[in-house]
Amino acid sequence: MLIPKQASKAWCGAFLVGSLALASCNQTFNTQINLIPEPSEMSISAGVFKIDSAGLFGNAGSKHVHFAVNPELSELPAEGYRLRIDGDGVQLDARTEAGLFYGKQTLLQLLTPEGLPYVDITDAPRFAYRGLHLDVSRHFFPKEEVMKIMNAMAYYKLNTLHLHLTDAAGWRIQIDKYPKLTSEAAYRTESDWRKWWDSSTDRKYLTEGTPGAYGGYYTKEDIRDILAYAKEKHINVIPEIEFPGHSEEVFIAYPELCCAGKPYTSSDFCIGNPKSFQFMEDVLTEVMELFPSEYIHVGGDEASKAAWKKCPKCQALMKREHLKDVNELQSYMIHHADSFLTSKGRKMIGWDEIMEGGLSPQATVMSWRGESAGFQTARMGQDVVMTPGNYLYFDFYQADPRKQPFAIGGYTPIRKVYSYNPLPADSLTAEEAKHILGVQANTWTEYITTPEHLEYMMFPRALAVAEIGWTPQDKRDWQDFKSRVNTQIPVLQKMGLNPFPLSYELDFSMDVDTANKQITVYLDAEKYPAEIRYTTDGSVPTSSSPLYQDGIIVKDSADIRAAIFEQGKLMGEPSEKRVDYHLGIGKSIHFNNRLYPGYMAGGEQALLDGYRGGLTYLDGRWQGYTDNLDCVIDLGETTELHSVSSRYMQLTGPWVYQPLYVELLISEDGKNFTSQGQIPTTISPDDAMLNFQTYTFNGDWKARYIQLKAKNQKGFIFVDEVVIW
Numbered sequence: 001m002l003i004p005k006q007a008s009k010a011w012c013g014a015f016l017v018g019s020l021a022l023a024s025c026n027q028t029f030n031t032q033i034n035l036i037p038e039p040s041e042m043s044i045s046a047g048v049f050k051i052d053s054a055g056l057f058g059n060a061g062s063k064h065v066h067f068a069v070n071p072e073l074s075e076l077p078a079e080g081y082r083l084r085i086d087g088d089g090v091q092l093d094a095r096t097e098a099g100l101f102y103g104k105q106t107l108l109q110l111l112t113p114e115g116l117p118y119v120d121i122t123d124a125p126r127f128a129y130r131g132l133h134l135d136v137s138r139h140f141f142p143k144e145e146v147m148k149i150m151n152a153m154a155y156y157k158l159n160t161l162h163l164h165l166t167d168a169a170g171w172r173i174q175i176d177k178y179p180k181l182t183s184e185a186a187y188r189t190e191s192d193w194r195k196w197w198d199s200s201t202d203r204k205y206l207t208e209g210t211p212g213a214y215g216g217y218y219t220k221e222d223i224r225d226i227l228a229y230a231k232e233k234h235i236n237v238i239p240e241i242e243f244p245g246h247s248e249e250v251f252i253a254y255p256e257l258c259c260a261g262k263p264y265t266s267s268d269f270c271i272g273n274p275k276s277f278q279f280m281e282d283v284l285t286e287v288m289e290l291f292p293s294e295y296i297h298v299g300g301d302e303a304s305k306a307a308w309k310k311c312p313k314c315q316a317l318m319k320r321e322h323l324k325d326v327n328e329l330q331s332y333m334i335h336h337a338d339s340f341l342t343s344k345g346r347k348m349i350g351w352d353e354i355m356e357g358g359l360s361p362q363a364t365v366m367s368w369r370g371e372s373a374g375f376q377t378a379r380m381g382q383d384v385v386m387t388p389g390n391y392l393y394f395d396f397y398q399a400d401p402r403k404q405p406f407a408i409g410g411y412t413p414i415r416k417v418y419s420y421n422p423l424p425a426d427s428l429t430a431e432e433a434k435h436i437l438g439v440q441a442n443t444w445t446e447y448i449t450t451p452e453h454l455e456y457m458m459f460p461r462a463l464a465v466a467e468i469g470w471t472p473q474d475k476r477d478w479q480d481f482k483s484r485v486n487t488q489i490p491v492l493q494k495m496g497l498n499p500f501p502l503s504y505e506l507d508f509s510m511d512v513d514t515a516n517k518q519i520t521v522y523l524d525a526e527k528y529p530a531e532i533r534y535t536t537d538g539s540v541p542t543s544s545s546p547l548y549q550d551g552i553i554v555k556d557s558a559d560i561r562a563a564i565f566e567q568g569k570l571m572g573e574p575s576e577k578r579v580d581y582h583l584g585i586g587k588s589i590h591f592n593n594r595l596y597p598g599y600m601a602g603g604e605q606a607l608l609d610g611y612r613g614g615l616t617y618l619d620g621r622w623q624g625y626t627d628n629l630d631c632v633i634d635l636g637e638t639t640e641l642h643s644v645s646s647r648y649m650q651l652t653g654p655w656v657y658q659p660l661y662v663e664l665l666i667s668e669d670g671k672n673f674t675s676q677g678q679i680p681t682t683i684s685p686d687d688a689m690l691n692f693q694t695y696t697f698n699g700d701w702k703a704r705y706i707q708l709k710a711k712n713q714k715g716f717i718f719v720d721e722v723v724i725w
């Protein structure tokens with residue numbers, strides 16, 4: 001909880017009311033309330049009501065325990081509740097069953113072996129939609145795993161599970177009218193995505209029952225079991241059936257539904273073929289018979305659209321309907337899905353590509369390629385769920401990629417997830433803001449093969465999403481959240497989950513002060529509490545190294561190494577950061593080559609601002625080029641120089657490669673440059689693991705101008721920072 005740290009300690013009675021209370025307070029008593037999500041209003045008083053779980057949940061209606069749903073409680077929002085615990089006992093009131101359920105989750109989280117702390121809580125969610133998405137196509141997870149995840153979702157007041165049921169990797173739901181979807185398109189030759197998809201030009205699906213086939217699907221009975229379980233947990237399950245892209249598996253079973261009429265030829269439905277529309281309606285009809293969810297997700301993302309450009313049927317439809325391009329063709333199909341679902345009393349939701357070619361009138365958008373599509377949709381007066389990749393993709397790494405199980409890329413540690421605010425002040429008018437329904441994190445499972453790994457990627461990051469979705473923004477604070485989330489690791493383990501235990505790595509942030517020519521380095525840990533010790537000379541810290549308190553000031557250069565210590569022992573591996581307040585900071589820089597506009601992170605000055613890029617090229621420090629880097633730095637006057645270095649990243653998943661070589665040229669007049677040689681990369685372009693190389697030229701020069709060239713070999717070059725001494 002946020003402010004009343006003191007108060008939260010006070011409720012065991014020990015800290016505020018003196019020795020008498022101390023005598024009655026068990027020394028091992030948990031003295032901090034660690035609710036997640038943090039309630040919207042909570043006050044805590046000294047005292048504990050003695051009760052156990054059986055007394056609490058077995059005796060509702062007794063003298064001391066009152067649980068009540070009262071529809072007349074109009075001051076409470078639908079999912080809200082009021083909970084008072086004092087010397088008289090427990091009083092929990094809500095307007096709806098959902099509210100009562102959430103009040104009970106709060107009670108479960110408050111309950112300790114000693115009883116319940118005295119609290120007065122009035123609580124309701126910030127957003128109605130608080131979701132997790134789960135891709136069961138790339139890897140199939142049995143219904144028991146889905147239920148296990150729902151246990152944790154409910155405990156932290158998440159209320160929506162989005163099941164990605166179909167994709168190229170396998171169709172995962174029984175459809176009676178199209179039995180071949182599961183008999184021919186739910187199994188494949190390989191579980192390993194890198195073997196089956198990334199590096200194979202000959203990937204194959206297998207018929208159900210083939211020995212060694214990998215895959216699976218939910219029968220209708222399985223789906224009913226999942227839905228019955230979800231209902232008990234007040235979780236709405238939204239099914240996603242992909243149209244018109246990401247559908248290779250469908251054409252294994254029903255090749256006539258793609259443009260070429262043959263399997264293994266396209267990812268997209270043939271929109272010019274009326275049978276595609278019949279299929280869509282038939283499948284959605286069976287899906288609606290099973291799922292009570294008002295929202296039905298129809299995908300819409302990443303269609304290739306290539307086949308449509310040449311397909312006579314698609315071209316004829318475009319002509320007939322005056323569709324000017326393939327975006328409008330896709331939109332034609334999605335509009336049809338929208339009308340169909342709306343006519344059945346449901347609502348269509350899709351990924352933000354459904355805006356391309358014209359958004360259909362009742363559609364709700366999931367904004368995944370950043371936030372702007374979401375804000376744009378809200379401004380158009382239509383509903384949105386925010387799920388931007390840079391914050392809320394749980395297939396991204398959550399700690400140093402070099403030390404984690406292989407993932408798709410990216411970098412969304414829990415601190416970053418927690419920092420997300422779906423509705424920053426002033427982003428939308430009050431009326432528009434009503435269209436931001438809430439928030440969802442997505443777990444795509446290309447590289448996640450087991451339930452244990454799935455849980456490791458989802459938890460505890462999902463708890464950050466729970467708090468984003470529930471807690472008022474002004475009550476959210478990372479430092480406070482991290483102290484609570486650390487206490488939840490054993491709780492999640494007790495639920496049978498395999499959470500990431502939070503990292504011993506340290507996060508470095510910097511404050512470059514050009515007035516005083518110094519850099520202050522701040523360290524932060526996910527672990528709490530954390531005794532952080534550091535050195536500035538690159539040596540491994542020991543238990544007698546300086547204790548980190550509130551910033552390390554660097555006037556020139558430092559090789560900071562820092563680590564967390566527990567009982568005098570260094571935990572994990574030390575984290576490192578080189579910091580230089582160097583000669584180039586603030587000097588002017590001219591780029592001879594055009595920059596790739598999407599990655600001018602940090603602005604023109606980013607290479608000379610003292611802030612060094614971290615583990616992800618999306619941290620606002622790295623600059624990306626699809627061309628060669630060619631820049632000239634003007635130091636303002638002839639200067640004695642001894643070293644010029646620049647650092648580059650490689651991450652082949654998103655096409656980021658080391659330069660073939662880096663060349664340094666220097667000049668006194670800005671016209672005549674002399675080369676000081678080239679330094680080649682030592683890293684193979686086939687090295688798929690995140691890596692960094694610093695290219696350092698040493699010498700004794702007098703120069704005013706420094707030119708750096710880095711030769712692009714393919715994809716992107718990412719560079720930061722140029723350090724000049």
Ligand code: ACM
Pocket residue numbers: 301302351368
């Ligand atoms: C998505 O990540 N393709 C929605």
